[in-house]
Amino acid sequence: MSGFPEVRMRRFRRTAGLRRLVRETALHASQLIWPLFIKTSGSVSPVESMPGVHRHPLDLVSDLARLAATRGLGGVLLFGLPDEKDEAGSGAYDDGGVVQEAIRRMKEAEPDLNVITDVCLCAYTSHGHCGVLTEGIVDNDQTLDLLARTAVSHAKAGADIVAPSDMMDGRVGAIRAALDDHAFGLLPIMSYAAKYASAFYGPFREAADSSPEHGDRRGYQMDPANVEEAMREIALDLDEGADIIMVKPGLPYLDVIQRAKEMFGGPLAAYQVSGEYAMIKLAGTAGAIDERLAMRESIIALRRAGADIVISYDAILLSEELEAGAFDR
Ligand code: PBG
Numbered sequence: 001m002s003g004f005p006e007v008r009m010r011r012f013r014r015t016a017g018l019r020r021l022v023r024e025t026a027l028h029a030s031q032l033i034w035p036l037f038i039k040t041s042g043s044v045s046p047v048e049s050m051p052g053v054h055r056h057p058l059d060l061v062s063d064l065a066r067l068a069a070t071r072g073l074g075g076v077l078l079f080g081l082p083d084e085k086d087e088a089g090s091g092a093y094d095d096g097g098v099v100q101e102a103i104r105r106m107k108e109a110e111p112d113l114n115v116i117t118d119v120c121l122c123a124y125t126s127h128g129h130c131g132v133l134t135e136g137i138v139d140n141d142q143t144l145d146l147l148a149r150t151a152v153s154h155a156k157a158g159a160d161i162v163a164p165s166d167m168m169d170g171r172v173g174a175i176r177a178a179l180d181d182h183a184f185g186l187l188p189i190m191s192y193a194a195k196y197a198s199a200f201y202g203p204f205r206e207a208a209d210s211s212p213e214h215g216d217r218r219g220y221q222m223d224p225a226n227v228e229e230a231m232r233e234i235a236l237d238l239d240e241g242a243d244i245i246m247v248k249p250g251l252p253y254l255d256v257i258q259r260a261k262e263m264f265g266g267p268l269a270a271y272q273v274s275g276e277y278a279m280i281k282l283a284g285t286a287g288a289i290d291e292r293l294a295m296r297e298s299i300i301a302l303r304r305a306g307a308d309i310v311i312s313y314d315a316i317l318l319s320e321e322l323e324a325g326a327f328d329r
Helices: 009-013 016-021 058-070 098-109 140-157 171-181 199-208 228-240 251-264 274-285 291-305 315-324
Strands: 032-039 054-057 075-081 115-119 161-164 190-195 244-248 268-271 309-311
Touching: 009 016, 032 058, 032 098, 032 315, 054 058, 058 075, 058 098, 058 315, 075 098, 075 199, 098 115, 098 140, 115 140, 140 161, 140 171, 161 171, 171 228, 190 228, 190 251, 199 274, 228 244, 228 251, 244 251, 251 268, 251 291, 274 291, 291 309, 291 315
Parallel strands: 032 054, 032 075, 032 309, 075 115, 115 161, 161 190, 190 244, 244 268, 268 309
Antiparallel strands: none
């Protein structure tokens, strides 16, 4: 036998049952992480460029925790929107800060929910950069101490995992050492290891009001043209003690995910970032694509490429679709 007509690939494509039998990639709600924007007070406000995404006040975070737990999600990923910003991003490592308070309330409402926190300064600095500035340049080594303080502060509030997203060199090691010093030796770090300087973060920066006031993030985030360098970034973060590595954005970087998985194994996370999410939602609204089909296809593609964990603003809807069997058809 040498192929057609003895071999017909269409035999397993004929019915949903046959397709399901030979399906290679599955998704579970426990593999989804739901990013949330938390503000101190006021009412729920929509993020204009991200249909379906809102900024939530502290008053409502217990409800969000209960929803995430009911849906069986793998966790929530918290981003804080402080009332005040300053040069040193001090709101990030304030024990009474918005994220710290959100962690306490969510853990009280749902002790078993994984509360993960983004560790970065950009939403807290007046200049919008991910670290402190010395003569207008992001000062790597001065920033490390502040990131470590932020992570410890999140840990003290009850965070289950800390996730540094700043892309300073050496930050995983600095955070690991500080956590260990404060008796958080068993707290895992999910490192945004291969984080690219991407145009797809646009809507997030509207949500977090975190666009750099001058310049851009190319001085610390990765060049989209590079993949060998991503492997070096990941290897360094693992050496420094990262427990979960992340590739970000997701869909434009499937090759990076695949190589990371082949080279390092898991746990590996992929972040479907704000711009990827917005493209699908807005193209759906415009009638150009079927939003739900496109969303599910994108998420499965991240899993197929090798991501064990997927971070998506659509985690709730996706978990409902999983339960309703939409992924099985
Ligand atoms: C903070 C941070 C950003 C995102 C996650 N953490 C913004 C940035 O680096 O500019 C982007 C997430 C998204 O676009 O959904 N450094």
